[in-house]
Amino acid sequence: MISSNWPNGELRAVPCGPLVNSGSQSNFSRSHEHATHRSTCTRHSNDAAVPAPYLIRLKIKSYAVSYANSFNERLLPKPNMHDTKLSVAPLPHQFLESALVLLEAAFEQDPILAWCLFAENWGFDERRTNYLRSYLRYHHDALMPALGAWRSGDLVAVSYFAPASRAESPGNFAELGHQIASTCGELSLRRIDLLRESSGSNSSVANSSWIEFIGVSPMLQGEGIGSTLLNATLAHLREIEPSGTISLETAESRNIPFYERHGFAIKERIDRPGLTQYRLSIS
Template sequence: MPETRAEVRMLGDSYAREMRSLLYHAYRHEPTFAYLLESDRPGFDQRVRATIRELTHQHMLEQLPVLGLVIDERLVAVALIAPPQRRLGITESWAWRMRMLLTTGFRCTKRYLEYHEAVLGCLPPGPYHVLPLIGVHPEFQGKHLGEQLLEALHAWCAEDGGSQGLVLDTGNARYLDFYRRHGYEEVGEVALGPIREHVLFHANPQTEAQLSRQGMGL
């Protein structure tokens, strides 16, 4: 299938509704959300919508970066980015926790917090960018937009000379080969009930170059 090219944009509040809709469709069938938000219990779709809404709301409230791909003014892919110094900012917010408790319940909020802390616990010390949410709209999958989004993310994060790279996680095993082909290495694994959440790291080009020079004794 021919590649579809999209425009890369940093997104603001005007895209909030589209972001929530896209991420809801991207995550509602993901095994990680199925476990965290108890898909076997009535009200699962509402809990997915609420979780996406509260995460994106807090992200935008704290003015953290969001990178998206746009085709003909339609948002087709998006990634929320947590800079190194703000990796725990959203889940440490008591306002966020209270809204999650009210919309998803105690058990789901507790599961999400434990999952988030376990993923971050897999990382070695150092400054990293983290992607709490990333997705391509299902209608546009298979058009190489995932590759374009990763390329844009790698280029954007590489501009921060203080960051060692980019971290994301997935409980969907069918994505692993895709991420590995694009330079990600697994740095940890988290057990979420029957799900195995894989924590993946992509080094910034500057970091790779530094390691190469050190290896050559330069």
Template sequence: MADIVRATAADVPALAAVLASAYAEDPVWSWLMPRDRDRRLRLLFTAHLAQQVPAGRVWTDPERTVAAVWAEPGAWKLPATYLLRNAGPLLRATRAQLQRTAGRLFTMEHRHPAGPEHWYVEYIGTRADARGTGRGARVLGGLLARADADGRPVFLESSNRRNLTFYQRHGFAVHEEMAFRSGPPMWSMWRRDERGAEPGSGR
């Protein structure tokens, strides 16, 4: 875990900028925010990180060029109070695309598997000028080592086809290519637990 550190409240502005940079060309976020994307993503991620940091769910590298939001088993679902607290930033960030954004978020929550109990990679991104340095891989690897020690699988959704090979190198496999009524597809992925069992297989 030496390559990763738990983020603090002071890190929120820098890490919101990291995620905005990482998702700037993402197909789903480009569809949700066709204009003024960097500013609007910063608004959204600032509000989200500010709520997740106190829970200890935001991780980064010593240089603050990678941001990861990582939920422990049973804690992936956002409470209703989260939406109430973030209503203002969500409105300012999504503007005319509020209905589209809320629809995609609610659909993803509905499709999220109830079991088996799992760790959840909600977001992970590397600042554009630090890509290719291996820092994102080190942060993800440090988090996955924690899951291995716990003996439970890890779940994520990828919104960019180009990132699938990155996750596959870390032991993830595509579970489903998810199509929607509108907008780009996404991919759900599972990483087996330390016994090598497929999630939900009972083996």
């Protein structure tokens, strides 16, 4: 699933990425994007050499509005952040822990993760970390694509996505379900399965590519990084499947205008007790 609160930390589709079958035919959830304003950018230059630039290398300018502030609140200038080159490249496996730290900050306030992992119960922060780590490992082990954005040696944004043509490995998928059940609890897995099942039952998105997670370091929102990374993600998926549909899910209605500016349209609203999701697609 993907969703990330840019206004309060989000850009997302539905945090529970692909589904998991934990041996009892349990399903897993879709995509998610998110970013929250309370965490800081973490230096990751020692993790590994930054890959050669992949789709984009450009200078980021200052903008008057930010996706992380309801898309229309003015931001104060951030020192030493402007006119700095941004490099977007495939995200190597050795950046997994750096990506985890970034996504934890980005999804700290994410409503979908909060719902799936029972934020009202003790131990939520640990369950969120365990879930994100399990999914990122699954994504890399399944050889699905991911992009990272670097600025001055820092990993500042990541995007995890799944092309429709990329077959899921039953073994990896079952292991993901097992990991989620053991580290987050069976009840959390059931809720993740519920989201996954609702996506799979919709014929219009059954064969869609999905943006699972996309998030920007909260301290750097409003710099255009999220827009750049989303465009790079769409371009990458178009290279793989030029005529395919690309979908994402969000529980933040205030982020919908951002996606619409990039060509997405709302296809479905899903209401559940405690959670309202929006499924958006672009063809």
